[in-house]
Amino acid sequence: MTALLYVLAAGAEIAGCFAFWAWLRLDRSPLWAIPGAASLVLFAWLLTRVEADAAGRAYAAYGGVYIAASLLWLWLVEHRAPDRWDLLGAGLCLIGAAVILFGPRGV
Template identity: 65%
Template sequence: MTPLLIYPLAAMAEIAGCFAFWSHLRLGASRLWLIPGCFGLIVFAWLLTLVPTDVAGRAYAAYGGIYICVSVVWLWSVEGVRPDRWDVIGAAVTVLGAAIILFGPRSA
């Protein structure tokens, strides 16, 4: 799998896992929501280990930008809140930053 597939999948797993906890703790959903929440967070952590990089910090830094972008998509598609221009601009800037971190030339 490539980082272009891994990162969005990891973001969806993390957001879904955290949203399950949010649903229980903030929205009064059943404690049973914590089970898929834990599963989502485990899947998220596992997916990040598949990123082809020698150092975890670089994988996490690049992931942060993708996470923000996918969070804005979640905001719109799951929570029904249309992103405003600042959400879109901010997400675009972070994706650019993630691309620089992930694909920038490295010296040996």
């Protein structure tokens, strides 16, 4: 369930941020900010649903998923293929996220 929540949160965050990017960098209507803000609220709500013992740990692990999802957005929405360095970096981040999420914790 955690992985699904992270993927959904990443989609909501990226879509929300892109809406502001479209408005402020691509000269789209300021009305883009409305769904952008709603998407960012959804993102924040989704992250609170993750089972974690501390918010910081949940956010840190989410960071790796966000990076990989951003490169997927780059490819599917912006039609720019990630290069090998993008993919290597995302892979390293996902490994780091897995260590944070699944590493043994002492009492």
